[in-house]
Amino acid sequence: DGGITQSPKYLFRKEGQNVTLSCEQNLNHDAMYWYRQDPGQGLRLIYYSQIVNDFQKGDIAEGYSVSREKKESFPLTVTSAQKNPTAFYLCASSTESDTQYFGPGTRLTVL
Amino acid sequence: GQNIDQPTEMTATEGAIVQINCTYQTSGFNGLFWYQQHAGEAPTFLSYNVLDGLEEKGRFSSFLSRSKGYSYLLLKELQMKDSASYLCAVLFNTNAGKSTFGDGTTLTVKP
Numbered sequence: 001d002g003g004i005t006q007s008p009k010y011l012f013r014k015e016g017q018n019v020t021l022s023c024e025q026n027l028n029h030d031a032m033y034w035y036r037q038d039p040g041q042g043l044r045l046i047y048y049s050q051i052v053n054d055f056q057k058g059d060i061a062e063g064y065s066v067s068r069e070k071k072e073s074f075p076l077t078v079t080s081a082q083k084n085p086t087a088f089y090l091c092a093s094s095t096e097s098d099t100q101y102f103g104p105g106t107r108l109t110v111l
Numbered sequence: 112g113q114n115i116d117q118p119t120e121m122t123a124t125e126g127a128i129v130q131i132n133c134t135y136q137t138s139g140f141n142g143l144f145w146y147q148q149h150a151g152e153a154p155t156f157l158s159y160n161v162l163d164g165l166e167e168k169g170r171f172s173s174f175l176s177r178s179k180g181y182s183y184l185l186l187k188e189l190q191m192k193d194s195a196s197y198l199c200a201v202l203f204n205t206n207a208g209k210s211t212f213g214d215g216t217t218l219t220v221k222p
Contacts, residue, residue: 040217042214043198045209094209097159098144099144100156103153105151
């Protein structure tokens with residue numbers, strides 16, 4: 001079955017540690033996205049990639065990094081420079097018309 | 112800017128009809144999406160409008176007026192499971208082919 005997966009579902013991190021969130025899709029979509037969602041808020045774009053080996057910063061890229069070495073994979077690293085990383089992180093991929101298909105999300109908590 | 116405005120919260124009764132509005136700036140408009148997001152879960156695609164008019168899909172319909180920068184999502188025969196957040200997202204041709212999300216409208220359906 002085609003879809004988009006994220007792992008892990010829940011992640012706990014100590015302050016000062018980097019952590020990488022996984023996102024994989026087998027929908028053959030070129031474009032992939034990372035969003036952050038805080039309680040009661042909408043989606044804020046962190047990074048996006050429209051093609052392999054290329055990515056652009058979104059609205060809140062500071063403290064985050066990404067890579068796009070394969071079409072199927074778009075991992076997000078939350079670095080220690082991100083001052084308030086506790087949030088729900090959503091990965092998405094999209095068709096040419098930009099209909100977005102979301103993964104189940106990773107809930108990151110900094111202890 | 113590309114402000115997308117939706118009401119923060121709405122409440123309706125099971126079996127009733129509810130209309131969720133979304134307004135946006137018209138400059139550079141390419142298309143409008145509606146997504147549904149249940150608490151703690153990923154958003155799922157509901158509809159995509161690019162031309163003026165009403166698109167009906169079962170109990171859900173979406174309307175667009177490009178000249179007015181206005182859309183609404185109409186939910187008929189409300190069910191308890193329709194309690195969720197409804198996200199309006201707009202595709203602007205000035206935004207490198209990616210959608211901008213509103214903050215979402217949280218709908219509570221009461222018995």
